[in-house]
Structures are given as C-alpha cells and as structure tokens.
Amino acid sequence: MKISIRIALTTAALAAVSYLPAQEVGKALTLDEAIAVTLTDNPAMKAAAYEERAAQQQRRAAIGLRMPQINLTGAYAYLGKDIGFDLNGMKTPVKDLTGKILGSGLISPELIPSIQGLLNPMMNADWFLTIQDQSLGFVGGEVTMPIWLGGKINAANRAARLQERSATEQGNQTRNALISELVERYFGLALATQVVAVREQVVEGVRHHLEDARKLEQNGMIAQSELLYVEFKMAEAERELANARLQRETVSSALSNTLGRENDWQPLTAMFLIGDIEELAYYQDMAEARNPILSQVSLTRQLAQENVRAQRSAFLPQVVAMGGGMFYNYQVAGFVPRWAVGVGVNFKIFDGLNREYKYSAAKQTASRVGALQNKASQDIAVLVEKLYNQMLNYRNQITSIEASLNFAEEYLRMKNAAFxxxxxxxxxxxxxELNLAGVRAERLQAAYNFDLTLAQLLEAAGISDEFPAYARRMDARVILFDQK
Known part of the structure; x- marks a missing residue:
C-alpha cells in the first residue's frame, strides 16, 4: 500500500512537470534534495557553522585558564654607572694613620722605604668596590599557576560551555528558519507553476470560444457586443497568464537564493494535504522541549547566573603559585639568586564599591532574563496554537473549495452543452470557464497556505527536519489543479 502511494505521488509530480512548456522546464529536484542543498550551500548555514566552531574554540580557550602559564623572558640593560661602594673618602684617614705608624719609631727606618713603596700604589688606586657592572643581561623563564581565584575560573569554563551550546541552538534556529523559507519558496514555485498551467488552460479555452464566437458573429447568430466581450476576456486571460509567468520567474529566483545555487528550478514534490494531524498538545510539548529560541533563552539565564558567580569571586582572595629562574646571564652580580619559587595571595579590601555595584547589576540581569524566559515560553505556546488553528482552517477551506470545484466543473459542462x-x-x-479556473487557483492557494503553515508550525515546535516525512505520510494527498 505504501509503495503504491509513493508511486502515485511521483506520478502526480511528474504530471505537474509535464504541464510546463519545454522552454520553461528547468532542473528538477525533490523537496528532500532541495533541503539537502539548502543546508549545504546556503550562506546562512555556513555562517552558523563558523559561529559554532568559534564557540568551540572559546570553550577550549577557557580550559587553558586552569593550566600553568609559562613565559620565556630576556633583557639587557645599560645602567648609568656601576653599582657598588665608594671608599675613596677613607684614603685620607688611612694615609694619616700609616704616617703616624711609620713615624712612631716602631718600624725600622730601613724598612720604611719598602713599606711606602708597597703602600703608594694602594693609596693611589680607586677605592670604588663594584658590586654590579653597569652593563648586564639575562635570559630566563617564569611559571605561574592559579591555585584559587575565588571560583572565577570555574565560572568562566561553565559560561564557555553554555555559549557553545547557545551557538549550537542558534544554528538549529537558522536551520529551522531556512527549512521554512525553503518550503515557502519551493512550494511557492510549485504553486506558481500550477497557476501558469491553469492560466494556459484558460487562454486555450477562451481562444477556442473566441474562434467560435467570430464564426457565429459572421453568420449573424450573435451580436457584435458579445464578440467584443469574448475578445475582452481573451485579452484579460493573456494578461493574467503573463503575470503568472512573471510571478513564477520571481519565485524561481527567490528559490535559487535560498538554495545557494543559480538555476531554473522545477519542483518535483507537489503540494499536499494531511488528513490526520497530531493534537495541539503534541506540538506545544515539542516546542517546550526543542524550540531553539526557548533553549537559547534558558542558556542566557544560566549565563547570567554564571556572571553572578564570577562577580562574587571578586570578594574572595586569589592565590597563585609562581616560580622562575635564569638560564643565562651576562655580567649579573653573583649574589643575585638564579631561581625563586613562591606563593602569592591577593585580597582586595576596598575598591570604591566597584565590586558591590557589579555584583548587584549581575543579579538584576539574572532576574530580568528569568522574567523574559517565562514570557518567551508563553509567546511560543500562543504561536503554536495560532499556527495549528490556521493550518486546520486551511484544511477545512480545501474541503469547502473542493465542493465548489465540483459545482464549477458541472456548471461548465452544462454551459458548454447549452452553448x-x-x-x-x-x-x-x-x-x-473563468469561474472554474478561479476555484482551481483558490484550491491551490489554500494547499500552499496549508503546507507553509505546517512548516511554520514545525519550526515553532523545533522539529522542522520532520517536514519531508509529512509529505510521505500514508494520508498525504497531492493537490494539483486538475486532480481532486
């Protein structure tokens, strides 16, 4: 049974294609193929993918906050002068002291010249003791490791994970919106194609009636005013056909924009009508669980709460382990240590109430987002109910229109026989003839509205990917202008 229905759907789709003139048949594609192309080539999907990858990298960057920070440093300096102790001021006291000792008679006069020969170079030398040369340089490294920052690192990592999930939900929202846009333009092109077929049929029928009217007028069987009326209707039918073809070209360009590929597209999947629809509660439950907008609002609320935690960490002490050493040095004083390790603690006592106000602002933001979350949930529930009721209304319209279609077909048959x-x-x-064409066009429009509203309903419920499955359901009925 399922295979026979699929064969019928394919046959109906191919029949729809056959109504186009040869020059208007472009590249044919099914709805599933159109969705696959859109989700691959549409620039919006590519942008969403870049956004998701950026969020992934931000999450990985946040993990690095827990890791030690290793830096390689090097420096060269030229000081204004050497660093040391200047003892030249002690030369005079020392010189006086040595003179008194040498003149005291305690030392043999024969030894005094030798002693003075030894002391003179010392007394004439520069008594500046250099500790550090004025030219120095070094190469070394340092390591810092956060031990406790008041919970700021944990909050940053949780926030990065939430932002990654938010980017994913943003991608899902873009995906669902694109599927709805594709349905609008794909079936919009199917509708325009069917309307062109209707208008072509009208033009052909009116042309046939015009030929008959001209013969009857020549034979004096009808008044000239009646011929003029037929000619007027012929011009009107040709104008509407031209407008329908222009509309088809416009929608085809819009479809190419959604697909991300330029071509003269021809839909293979026909518009359809579903007999059995799930209850409203089903779509509302799905929206509550899977609507990307609600998910993003929920994630935004969690982000606001993480911001509260991050601001609260400013009131707590921060503890960091650190260490460093020199690998190479140039003329650095030997008493300078070559390595050092330690632990640093920073506890801010007062900062002008900056922390207090930021913490209070973060709490207010969290409360605001919570209120918005409740409103968004209610808005989505109302939207789902509105779209659901609209969809049922369009289905009921088709049932009513099909009753009018039966009458219009029978009325045309009667008028044709009477003529x-x-x-x-x-x-x-x-x-x-025109009344029948108008009813057929109205039926096609109602089918298009049904399919578009169904796509919008599935988008609101967060399950747009399931739209093609609706078209393949057992109770899916193809809507074409010449089929019931």
Missing part, C-alpha cells in the same frame, strides 16, 4: 444547443451565450460559457 452547443444554442441555449447559452459565449459570454456565459467563458464566465463558467
């Missing part, structure tokens, strides 16, 4: 018997005028027959 052949000379019991009806050509204008009556044309009016019946």
């Amino acid at each position: 052949k018997e000379g019991m009806a005028s050509a204008s009556d027959l044309i009016d019946a």
Whole structure:
C-alpha cells in the first residue's frame, strides 16, 4: 500500500512537470534534495557553522585558564654607572694613620722605604668596590599557576560551555528558519507553476470560444457586443497568464537564493494535504522541549547566573603559585639568586564599591532574563496554537473549495452543452470557464497556505527536519489543479 502511494505521488509530480512548456522546464529536484542543498550551500548555514566552531574554540580557550602559564623572558640593560661602594673618602684617614705608624719609631727606618713603596700604589688606586657592572643581561623563564581565584575560573569554563551550546541552538534556529523559507519558496514555485498551467488552460479555452464566437458573429447568430466581450476576456486571460509567468520567474529566483545555487528550478514534490494531524498538545510539548529560541533563552539565564558567580569571586582572595629562574646571564652580580619559587595571595579590601555595584547589576540581569524566559515560553505556546488553528482552517477551506470545484466543473459542462444547443451565450460559457479556473487557483492557494503553515508550525515546535516525512505520510494527498 505504501509503495503504491509513493508511486502515485511521483506520478502526480511528474504530471505537474509535464504541464510546463519545454522552454520553461528547468532542473528538477525533490523537496528532500532541495533541503539537502539548502543546508549545504546556503550562506546562512555556513555562517552558523563558523559561529559554532568559534564557540568551540572559546570553550577550549577557557580550559587553558586552569593550566600553568609559562613565559620565556630576556633583557639587557645599560645602567648609568656601576653599582657598588665608594671608599675613596677613607684614603685620607688611612694615609694619616700609616704616617703616624711609620713615624712612631716602631718600624725600622730601613724598612720604611719598602713599606711606602708597597703602600703608594694602594693609596693611589680607586677605592670604588663594584658590586654590579653597569652593563648586564639575562635570559630566563617564569611559571605561574592559579591555585584559587575565588571560583572565577570555574565560572568562566561553565559560561564557555553554555555559549557553545547557545551557538549550537542558534544554528538549529537558522536551520529551522531556512527549512521554512525553503518550503515557502519551493512550494511557492510549485504553486506558481500550477497557476501558469491553469492560466494556459484558460487562454486555450477562451481562444477556442473566441474562434467560435467570430464564426457565429459572421453568420449573424450573435451580436457584435458579445464578440467584443469574448475578445475582452481573451485579452484579460493573456494578461493574467503573463503575470503568472512573471510571478513564477520571481519565485524561481527567490528559490535559487535560498538554495545557494543559480538555476531554473522545477519542483518535483507537489503540494499536499494531511488528513490526520497530531493534537495541539503534541506540538506545544515539542516546542517546550526543542524550540531553539526557548533553549537559547534558558542558556542566557544560566549565563547570567554564571556572571553572578564570577562577580562574587571578586570578594574572595586569589592565590597563585609562581616560580622562575635564569638560564643565562651576562655580567649579573653573583649574589643575585638564579631561581625563586613562591606563593602569592591577593585580597582586595576596598575598591570604591566597584565590586558591590557589579555584583548587584549581575543579579538584576539574572532576574530580568528569568522574567523574559517565562514570557518567551508563553509567546511560543500562543504561536503554536495560532499556527495549528490556521493550518486546520486551511484544511477545512480545501474541503469547502473542493465542493465548489465540483459545482464549477458541472456548471461548465452544462454551459458548454447549452452553448452547443444554442441555449447559452459565449459570454456565459467563458464566465463558467473563468469561474472554474478561479476555484482551481483558490484550491491551490489554500494547499500552499496549508503546507507553509505546517512548516511554520514545525519550526515553532523545533522539529522542522520532520517536514519531508509529512509529505510521505500514508494520508498525504497531492493537490494539483486538475486532480481532486
């Protein structure tokens, strides 16, 4: 049974294609193929993918806050002068002291010249003791490791994970919106194609009636005014056909924009009508669980709470382990240590109430987002109910229109028979023809509205990917202008 229905759907789709003139048939594709192309080539999906990858990298960057920070440093300096102790001021006291000792008679006079020979170079030397040369340089490294920052690192990592999930939900929202846009333009092109077929059929029928009217007018069987009326309707039908073809070109360009590929597209999947629809509660439950907007609002609320925790960490002490050493040095004083390790603690006592105000602002933001979350949930529930009721209304419209279609077809048949018997005028027959075309176009429009509203309903419920499955359901009924 399922196979036979699929064969029928394919046959109906191919029949729809056959109504186009040869020059208007472009690249044919099914709805599933159109969705696959859109989700691959549409620039919006590519942008969403870049956003998700950026969020992933931000999450990985946040993990690095827990890791030690290792730096390699090097420096060279030229000081204004050497660093040391200047003892030249002690030369005079020392010189006086040595003179007194040498002149005291305690030392043999023979030794005094030798002693003075030894002391003179010392007394003439520069008594500046250099500790550090004025030119120095070094190469070394340092390591810092956060031990406790008041919970700021944990909050940053949780926030990064939430932002990554938010980017994913943003991608899902873009995906669902694109599927709805594709349905609008894909079936919009299917509708425009069917309307062109309707208008072509009308033009062909009116042209046939015009030929008959001209013959009847030449034979004096109808008044000239009736011929003029048929000619007027012929011009009107040709104008509407031209407008329908222009509309088809416009929608085809819009579809190419959604697909991300330029071509003269031809839909293979026909518009359809579903007999059995799930209850409203099903779509509302799905929206509550899977709607990307609600998910993003929930994640935004969690982000606001993490910001509260991050601001609260400013009131707590921060503890960091650190260490460093020199690998190479140039003329650095030997008493300078070559390595050092330690632990640093920073506890801010007062900062002008900056922390207090930021913490209070973060709490207010969290409360605001919470209120917005409740409103968003209610808005989505109302939207789902509105779309659900609209969808049922369009389905009921099709049922009513099909009753009118039966009447219009029978009325045209009666007028055609009466015209052949000379019991009806050509204008009556044309009016019946146009009435049938109008009912067929109205039925197609209602089917298009049904499919578009279904796509919007699934988007609100967060399950747009399931739209093609609706078209393949057992109770899915193809809607074409010449089929019931």
